[in-house]
Each structure stands twice: as C-alpha cells, then as structure tokens.
Amino acid sequence: MADMKKIIPAHSVTHLIHHPYQPPGEFDSPQPGVFKASTVYFPNVAAMRQREWKNKSGYTYGLHGTPTSYLLEERLCALEGGLQCVLVPSGLAALSTVALALLKTGDEVLLPDNAYGPNKALAEGELKSFGITHQFYDPLNAADLADRINDRTRLVWLEAPGSVSMEFPDLLALTRICKDNNVLCALDNTWGAGLAFKPFDLLGDGTLGVDISAHALTKYPSGGGDVLMGSVMTRDPALHLKIKLCHMRLGLGVAANDVEAVLRSLPSIGIRYKTQDETGRALAAWFQLQPQCAQVLHPAFPESPGHEHWRSLCEISGKTGLAAGLFSVMLSPQYAQSQVDAFCDHLKLFKIGYSWGGPVSLVVPYDIGAMRQAWPTHLKSGTLVRFSTGLETAADLIDDLQQSLLANLPLS
Numbered sequence: 001m002a003d004m005k006k007i008i009p010a011h012s013v014t015h016l017i018h019h020p021y022q023p024p025g026e027f028d029s030p031q032p033g034v035f036k037a038s039t040v041y042f043p044n045v046a047a048m049r050q051r052e053w054k055n056k057s058g059y060t061y062g063l064h065g066t067p068t069s070y071l072l073e074e075r076l077c078a079l080e081g082g083l084q085c086v087l088v089p090s091g092l093a094a095l096s097t098v099a100l101a102l103l104k105t106g107d108e109v110l111l112p113d114n115a116y117g118p119n120k121a122l123a124e125g126e127l128k129s130f131g132i133t134h135q136f137y138d139p140l141n142a143a144d145l146a147d148r149i150n151d152r153t154r155l156v157w158l159e160a161p162g163s164v165s166m167e168f169p170d171l172l173a174l175t176r177i178c179k180d181n182n183v184l185c186a187l188d189n190t191w192g193a194g195l196a197f198k199p200f201d202l203l204g205d206g207t208l209g210v211d212i213s214a215h216a217l218t219k220y221p222s223g224g225g226d227v228l229m230g231s232v233m234t235r236d237p238a239l240h241l242k243i244k245l246c247h248m249r250l251g252l253g254v255a256a257n258d259v260e261a262v263l264r265s266l267p268s269i270g271i272r273y274k275t276q277d278e279t280g281r282a283l284a285a286w287f288q289l290q291p292q293c294a295q296v297l298h299p300a301f302p303e304s305p306g307h308e309h310w311r312s313l314c315e316i317s318g319k320t321g322l323a324a325g326l327f328s329v330m331l332s333p334q335y336a337q338s339q340v341d342a343f344c345d346h347l348k349l350f351k352i353g354y355s356w357g358g359p360v361s362l363v364v365p366y367d368i369g370a371m372r373q374a375w376p377t378h379l380k381s382g383t384l385v386r387f388s389t390g391l392e393t394a395a396d397l398i399d400d401l402q403q404s405l406l407a408n409l410p411l412s
C-alpha cells in the first residue's frame with residue numbers, strides 16, 4: 001500500500017502535486033519555520049482515528065494547532081510562567097473565550113469598573129442576553145469586591161492597571177479574596193506583558209497566583225502595530241481543557257503568518273518594554289512640571305492612584321520596577337474639550353489611534369465621565385488624554401508635546 005503511493009503518475013501536473021522530494025530535515029536557523037495548514041495528513045485511517053489533538057501530542061487539523069502555533073504558545077508560557085496556552089484571533093477574543101468557556105445561564109461575573117471597555121460591553125451585551133449577570137467593583141477597594149461575591153459568582157476579572165485611568169489595584173488582596181471564596185480569577189495582563197510581574201506567582205514563592213492570564217498579543221508581543229492576536233494562559237490542566245474545548249467549538253484560529261510575526265518580535269520584547277517604559281516615564285515626568293496638567297496617571301508616579309500597589313508588586317528587591325509605556329494626563333478643567341482635541345490634532349510625532357506597544361507613539365483623548373459608573377474620587381477633574389510611547393527618542397517626543405501645548409493650551 002505504501003509502495004502504491006510512490007508510483008510516478010503519468011501526468012506532470014499530478015507528479016508535481018505528489019512530488020516525492022523531501023528537503024533534508026536538519027535545517028536550523030534563528031527563526032522557526034512557518035507551517036500553514038487546514039488539512040493535516042494521517043498515514044492511515046487507524047492513525048486518523050487515534051490521533052489526539054488536545055494535548056499537543058500530534059496534529060489533526062489546522063484549527064487545532066500547527067508546529068508554528070504550538071511553538072508560540074510554549075514560548076509565551078515560558079515568558080509568563082504559565083503551563084498551557086491557547087491562541088485566539090484578538091485580545092478581545094481572549095476575554096470572550098474565557099467568559100464563554102466558564103459562564104452559563106444563572107452565573108455572575110465581576111469586573112473592575114475601570115476594565116477594558118469592550119470587556120464591559122461583552123458583559124452588558126451577549127452575556128446579559130445569555131442570562132449571565134455582572135457587577136462592576138471598585139478596583140481600589142478590595143472590600144467592595146469581597147462584598148459583591150455571592151453564590152452565583154463564577155468569575156472575577158482583574159486588570160492591573162485599568163487601561164485608561166491607570167489605577168493599580170492591590171492585586172494580591174483581590175486574588176486572595178477570589179481564592180478564599182473559591183471563585184476563579186482571570187487577569188487581563190496585556191499591560192504587564194509577563195514582564196512587569198509574574199501573575200501566576202504574585203509573591204515570588206509560588207503560593208499565590210491568578211487562575212487565568214489573558215493577553216492582547218496585539219500590543220507588546222507583536223510590537224509592530226500590524227498583528228491582532230490574543231492568548232489565554234493557565235496552570236491547571238482541567239481549566240485549560242475547558243478553555244481549549246470551548247476554543248475548538250467556537251472555531252477560533254490564528255493565521256500562521258501572524259504567529260510568525262509575533263514569534264519574530266518576541267525575542268526583543270524585554271528591551272522594547274524597558275525602552276518604552278523609560279520613554280513613558282520621561283514624558284510623564286515632563287508633564288508633571290507643566291501647569292496645564294492637573295494629574296499624571298502612571299503607576300510608577302506617587303500621585304497616581306494605587307501607586308503603592310504597583311511598588312509592592314513590581315519594584316521587587318529595590319530595583320526601579322517595570323511599567324508599560326502607557327500613561328494618561330488629566331488636563332486642567334479650564335480647557336474646553338475642543339482645545340484638548342486641538343492639542344492632540346497638532347502633535348506631529350504622536351499619531352491619533354487606538355492600541356499601544358508598537359513603534360509609533362499614540363495619543364487618544366477619553367471621556368472618563370461616560371466610561372465610569374461615577375466620576376472616580378481619586379481622579380482630579382479635567383480632560384483625560386492617554387499617551388502610549390513608541391520607540392522614538394524621548395527628547396523629540398517632549399519637543400512635540402511642548403510645541404502643541406504652547407500653541408493650543410495657553411496659560412491664562
């Protein structure tokens with residue numbers, strides 16, 4: 001039977017499609033090969049029937065994993081300290097996969113009031129229509145989370161810091177409350193990127209960690225502003241299997257070329273994160289000195305809500321600690337929204353656009369009043385503008401901020 005398959009076909013087109021040449025296997029180079037497939041071959045029907053797809057012992061179908069996707073999953077686990085990982089088509093798909101895998105009608109999910117907006121919208125949209133309720137808790141008040149947990153609570157989302165107003169929660173206290181109440185906790189760890197702190201080992205002694213870490217790989221792991229991807233990481237095989245089964249049933253796949261782009265960027269994530277952090281802090285420190293700025297919201301700055309929690313989690317053993325190159329400023333309430341918009345419009349190096357972690361610095365004005373249940377007491381009044389730093393030189397970015405600030409936000 002095997003021999004029959006080696007017969008040379010009579011027609012050259014068939015011959016080229018079934019060509020027997022196999023290149024030598026020992027090719028070794030810095031970047032791994034890119035495997036693209038919907039169909040995966042089996043040597044025979046018995047092998048097809050036996051092949052297992054859930055545990056990376058083999059391949060069954062492109063949607064269930066390829067050497068390329070397995071490799072990225074394993075490297076992400078190495079970075080963050082996870083044991084299992086699934087890749088999904090976006091960061092938001094990572095959040096929705098967690099919700100759909102773990103929640104059913106009658107359950108409740110708790111989210112921080114400063115959660116990534118579309119995660120709140122998922123709770124208010126699809127989850128609500130499925131009969132899954134939600135509550136928003138105050139991320140800076142652990143007792144508020146404890147009070148809201150009830151016998152229907154199945155999942156608690158954590159985010160450190162909130163992605164626009166930048167409050168850094170007491171992640172240790174929030175995680176402990178979830179553990180004490182036997183409720184799963186999932187962290188949106190896009191900001192930390194597996195570098196600022198270790199979500200599965202918050203104390204550094206292996207005794208406390210989140211159950212799930214979800215990421216927008218779109219941000220730092222991609223680093224290029226050109227890939228949308230997400231991941232869901234766990235350390236518990238049973239929990240992983242639940243997520244993996246849901247992932248399979250939803251038909252979530254990622255494109256091999258996108259995986260390759262992330263694999264290519266991943267080795268430089270440490271230096272990119274650190275450089276973008278340094279630039280972000282230089283800009284935030286500059287803003288602190290500008291009279292137009294009422295408050296700098298950056299976890300590494302003492303005036304930023306929850307700064308002490310960032311310090312205790314990220315500033316391990318006297319080092320300066322790490323933070324993403326992301327911060328917001330509250331511009332003085334004396335300026336109208338139209339003036340703040342003009343300030344953003346007249347920046348030359350900063351582009352107006354969502355997302356972060358790429359090479360180009362970005363700016364977005366946000367309407368905090370419309371995003372929160374109530375205006376948070378720890379935020380000064382004013383108009384919020386969020387900056388994400390790219391890989392440009394800090395001095396050039398500061399010059400750019402300076403020219404637009406002078407032109408559009410005059411001191412009265």
Ligand SMILES: *Cc1c(COP(=O)(O)O)cnc(C)c1O
Binds near residue numbers: 091093116218
């Ligand atoms: C960007 C982002 C997401 C969503 O990622 P996409 O790939 O854009 O869907 C989720 N959470 C946080 C905190 C983010 O910044």
